[in-house]
Amino acid sequence: MNISRNWLAKYVTIDCDLATLCDKLTMAGIEVEAVETAGTVPAGVVVGKILTRAPHPDSDHMSVCTVDTGSSTLQIVCGAPNCDPGNVVPVATIGTVFHTPEGDFKIKKSKLRGIESQGMMCSEKELGLSDNHDGLMLLAADTELGLPVETLFPGDTRIEIEVTPNRPDWLSMWGVARDVSCLLGTEAKLPEVKVPPCTIPAPGLVTVEAPDLCRRYTGRLIRNVKVGPSPEWLQKALESVGLRPINNVVDVTNYVMMELGQPLHAFDRSKLREGRVVARRAKSGETITTLDGKTLTLEPRHLVIADAEKPMALAGVMGGEFSGVTEATTDVLLESAVFFSSNIRATSRELGISSDSSYRYERGVDWDMAEFASNRAAQLILETAGGELGSELVDVNAGRPEEKVIPCRFDRVRALIGTQVSNERIVEIFRALHLKVDEVTDTGCTVTAPLFRLDLEREADLIEEVARIDGLDKIPEIPVTGKLCASIREDAYLPLETMRNKIIATGFCECLHYSTVNRESALSDSRFGEADLIRLSNPISLELAIMRPSLLGEMLGTLERNISRRNLTQKLFEIGKAFCRNPELFPEERFELCMALTGLKHPERYSDEQKLQYDFYDLKGALESIFELMNIKRYRFVPADDARFRKGHAAEVQIEGKKAGMFGELSRNLTKGWRTTYPVFAAQLDAAVLLGADHGAGYYVPFSLFPATSRDVAFVAPAGLTHADVLEFIRRAKPADLESVRLFDIFEKDGRKSMAYQLTFRNGERTLTDAEVNARFEKLREKLKNELKVELR
Numbered sequence: 001m002n003i004s005r006n007w008l009a010k011y012v013t014i015d016c017d018l019a020t021l022c023d024k025l026t027m028a029g030i031e032v033e034a035v036e037t038a039g040t041v042p043a044g045v046v047v048g049k050i051l052t053r054a055p056h057p058d059s060d061h062m063s064v065c066t067v068d069t070g071s072s073t074l075q076i077v078c079g080a081p082n083c084d085p086g087n088v089v090p091v092a093t094i095g096t097v098f099h100t101p102e103g104d105f106k107i108k109k110s111k112l113r114g115i116e117s118q119g120m121m122c123s124e125k126e127l128g129l130s131d132n133h134d135g136l137m138l139l140a141a142d143t144e145l146g147l148p149v150e151t152l153f154p155g156d157t158r159i160e161i162e163v164t165p166n167r168p169d170w171l172s173m174w175g176v177a178r179d180v181s182c183l184l185g186t187e188a189k190l191p192e193v194k195v196p197p198c199t200i201p202a203p204g205l206v207t208v209e210a211p212d213l214c215r216r217y218t219g220r221l222i223r224n225v226k227v228g229p230s231p232e233w234l235q236k237a238l239e240s241v242g243l244r245p246i247n248n249v250v251d252v253t254n255y256v257m258m259e260l261g262q263p264l265h266a267f268d269r270s271k272l273r274e275g276r277v278v279a280r281r282a283k284s285g286e287t288i289t290t291l292d293g294k295t296l297t298l299e300p301r302h303l304v305i306a307d308a309e310k311p312m313a314l315a316g317v318m319g320g321e322f323s324g325v326t327e328a329t330t331d332v333l334l335e336s337a338v339f340f341s342s343n344i345r346a347t348s349r350e351l352g353i354s355s356d357s358s359y360r361y362e363r364g365v366d367w368d369m370a371e372f373a374s375n376r377a378a379q380l381i382l383e384t385a386g387g388e389l390g391s392e393l394v395d396v397n398a399g400r401p402e403e404k405v406i407p408c409r410f411d412r413v414r415a416l417i418g419t420q421v422s423n424e425r426i427v428e429i430f431r432a433l434h435l436k437v438d439e440v441t442d443t444g445c446t447v448t449a450p451l452f453r454l455d456l457e458r459e460a461d462l463i464e465e466v467a468r469i470d471g472l473d474k475i476p477e478i479p480v481t482g483k484l485c486a487s488i489r490e491d492a493y494l495p496l497e498t499m500r501n502k503i504i505a506t507g508f509c510e511c512l513h514y515s516t517v518n519r520e521s522a523l524s525d526s527r528f529g530e531a532d533l534i535r536l537s538n539p540i541s542l543e544l545a546i547m548r549p550s551l552l553g554e555m556l557g558t559l560e561r562n563i564s565r566r567n568l569t570q571k572l573f574e575i576g577k578a579f580c581r582n583p584e585l586f587p588e589e590r591f592e593l594c595m596a597l598t599g600l601k602h603p604e605r606y607s608d609e610q611k612l613q614y615d616f617y618d619l620k621g622a623l624e625s626i627f628e629l630m631n632i633k634r635y636r637f638v639p640a641d642d643a644r645f646r647k648g649h650a651a652e653v654q655i656e657g658k659k660a661g662m663f664g665e666l667s668r669n670l671t672k673g674w675r676t677t678y679p680v681f682a683a684q685l686d687a688a689v690l691l692g693a694d695h696g697a698g699y700y701v702p703f704s705l706f707p708a709t710s711r712d713v714a715f716v717a718p719a720g721l722t723h724a725d726v727l728e729f730i731r732r733a734k735p736a737d738l739e740s741v742r743l744f745d746i747f748e749k750d751g752r753k754s755m756a757y758q759l760t761f762r763n764g765e766r767t768l769t770d771a772e773v774n775a776r777f778e779k780l781r782e783k784l785k786n787e788l789k790v791e792l793r
């Protein structure tokens with residue numbers, strides 16, 4: 001939206017400089033995007049009178065003139081044809097700076113072909129007032145000599161503002177003037193409108209057949225107009241905001257639209273069949289050619305202004321090619337209407353056609369302004385094009401909309417904006433914005449939002465008006481304070497998220513399933529029976545009728561679905577809630593971890609490595625990696641049998657003496673019919689046991705710079721002694737400087753087993769001697785012999 005400072009000044013007194021005005025507009029929410037000054041005569045150009053003219057001795061087209069500027073007489077060399085004695089002209093004195101696209105140009109005392117010149121007499125183009133460069137600009141003969149020319153031709157400044165969609169009232173000079181009056185503390189006045197009385201009836205002039213889309217339509221006739229160029233003031237006003245003058249009638253409609261924000265349209269009545277207009281929905285397939293030459297195919301959802309036969313304008317968007325005013329027009333039907341904004345917006349976007357009118361109608365126009373704008377346009381048409389009113393104002397509408405009444409509490413205003421603005425100041429701002437204020441008390445008031453303020457709907461909107469007019473810069477800067485309510489370690493979600501990330505770090509991919517499942521999925525976990533299931537009383541589907549008792553059933557479905565699509569290698573996990581009705585089995589709600597593993601270890605490699613398959617120990621190793629990442633130290637795996645797993649291929653996980661869950665190769669009953677030759681392994685663990693374990697404190701241990709020393713120990717033990725038992729025994733023995741224990745040989749025969757371990761010793765601060773290592777090693781051998789009852793080899 002372009003604003004002309006001179007045009008704006010017609011409605012409100014602007015008693016500040018341009019920079020201050022732009023700053024106040026921006027701070028009030030009317031963001032200034034660009035400022036362009038035009039037609040400003042440079043300082044130093046004064047009125048002068050040519051006294052004499054003599055030919056230049058060394059030029060056939062230049063003259064040597066003497067010029068009186070009121071305070072001095074100057075000799076100026078000039079090449080203009082009309083530098084005759086007696087002419088009053090603008091004179092650029094020495095030191096005047098002209099700003100041109102090529103750069104700044106400063107007037108200096110100089111010699112032109114040997115003759116001294118003490119200034120420059122100017123044309124209109126050189127002063128930036130027009131493109132006329134045929135000769136010197138001639139001023140009135142009685143103009144005071146020495147008077148700065150800038151006072152005769154005050155320049156204008158075009159201010160480009162960004163208008164938010166909720167403030168269509170700013171799409172006019174008058175709308176901006178209202179806010180400027182508040183910001184500067186001056187009064188805003190509308191121009192006085194006087195229209196000759198006319199009571200000539202016009203039955204049938206306007207018909208509205210679509211009142212849901214056309215809320216108000218006013219029309220009036222103006223006869224015997226003479227269409228021609230607009231007067232200079234009107235042309236300059238339109239040019240100042242970037243509009244091109246066309247003719248006096250059309251220019252008036254554009255002028256009033258920019259002035260008041262109300263789009264208008266002037267029809268040539270002689271082109272209207274039966275001389276009347278009808279606001280109706282378009283017929284399906286009906287066409288119209290708009291003023292820009294586009295032919296559009298319309299549907300009933302589009303609103304048109306038609307005559308007795310065909311559409312003459314696309315309502316609120318653009319007039320028809322054959323309805324506009326031309327030099328042959330004598331009778332005009334002037335339209336000023338209020339259309340349904342959503343319909344205009346949809347029509348404009350659908351048909352790909354936009355205009356200044358549609359831009360305003362899309363956002364909403366003032367219902368009350370339709371009549372005033374029609375009167376204003378009629379006044380200006382009579383002034384610029386002559387003629388007389390041919391009918392009374394015909395106004396077809398469904399009734400004036402109700403204005404919103406909004407209560408406002410003064411204390412609430414101060415609380416929201418943070419400043420101690422007085423009750424009187426709040427009321428003053430409301431009234432300065434042309435809002436109706438009633439029932440003013442010590443605690444509040446009632447504000448009636450006029451129809452041009454479509455954005456005011458609630459108390460917060462009123463408070464925003466107080467804040468922006470009183471000054472957003474007055475709102476105090478209060479440092480943001482953060483209150484620590486609890487430690488992040490107390491976040492219930494954090495442990496689960498941490499565990500999830502650690503499982504992902506081991507190479508597993510997370511999958512998610514619904515918490516509601518069908519009966520078959522629920523009972524696939526053999527630990528549960530019908531009585532243990534929680535059923536929904538009103539399920540949306542029988543496939544989602546049961547709260548899942550464990551994560552296994554849906555995980556099996558995902559595995560089978562992927563395998564059926566030949567995705568045979570999978571590493572999946574899920575952490576989620578499971579539900580059980582039987583408190584003897586599990587709590588009603590619990591978090592469970594389910595993991596699944598199947599396929600090839602290294603499908604990306606070649607040769608024999610490519611054929612390696614996942615096995616029981618890969619899943620066991622994954623669990624050990626997860627425990628290590630979670631800093632869980634006290635865990636063990638105990639062979640166990642479970643109907644979910646293949647016999648002899650399952651183990652129970654114990655953490656700090658508590659059962660955490662089971663893992664192993666899935667039973668053939670669960671994978672029957674799957675199109676895979678690879679075994680499928682799964683683990684189901686109670687997340688509460690993992691999260692409740694002693695995770696200790698993780699400390700950084702630097703790499704030792706000193707060498708390690710290894711010793712091997714072999715012994716014969718009973719068949720019931722497990723590797724886990726040996727590791728636990730060595731852990732409790734706590735041999736000094738023992739870094740690692742590795743089982744490298746095991747052989748079983750006749751109920752006894754031979755086991756061989758490599759023990760690695762290392763000190764972080766020095767190199768251990770053989771004597772020190774041997775002492776620690778022999779001490780541990782004796783403990784193994786005496787306490788584990790093994791036979792050393």
